[in-house]
Amino acid sequence: RRVHGECILPIRCNGILAGLHTCGDLAASSVKIFLRSCINGLANVGCCYNKLSNEGYPMSQYVSDLNLQLDEKSKELACHASEEWCTRPVDHLRWHGYRAALEQIFIRTSPTTKLCDIKSKIGRLSIKYHQTPPGFVGYCKAVIRKLGLENEITEHMIEDISREYDEKDWKYVAGICALRQLIGSVIESLILLDRAIYIIEQNPECHVQLLPIFQPELSPRNIILLASKTKPLL
Secondary structure: OEEOOEEOOOOOOOOEEEEEEEEOHHHHHHHHHHHHOOOOEEEEEEEOHHHOOOOOOOOOHHHHHHOOOOOHHHHHHOOOOHHHHHHOOHHHHHHHHHHHHHHHHHHHHOOOOOHHHHHHHHHHOOOOHHHOOOHHHHHHHHHHHHHOOOOOOOHHHHHHHHHHOOOOOHHHHHHHHHHHHHHHHHHHHHHHHHHHHHHHHHOOOOEEEEEEOOOOOOOOOOEEEEEEOOOOOO
């Protein structure tokens, strides 16, 4: 419950505040509750960094002074793990190239739906690579049908782009995406270190640790933030 904006928890002082995949600012709120209450320990695994507000990052004065601003795209990158790419089938990677070419159709035809809205919708479509006809044209038709844009994007437009688009070009797009993914772990480390530093700034006597607790293939969010006001939790 909340009293004058502050979260008051009816918990025991020797307890541990635990959170698994605390979305966005919920992780930052958990850290603040830990510091402002009599809770002795904190065990937190955050997620959904793309939903962080200015309250959730930066938290520490140290990182704030560095002026390392993160836009929404940077935060979104931190939500992924490069290890995922090692296990993805080739067809899944090919789709990144197909999607980039498809966006060129949207740009050239200027459909009534804004491009930014379309790109967001494509990312949420439940289309599987093994459920569409093979090739770029099959992919485009499946996506456009799902988006309900058959009247705006014709088969003729798709064929025009397909003639410009070499089937081998997807490898360049997939390569760029893979390089972006490598940056994601660096951004995630920055966000997690910011939280750890914030705890130390607010209470220098706290013991703080950042540890991998399972393989990233199981979940890309595998780093736990541990903090204790008495002795290390591990």
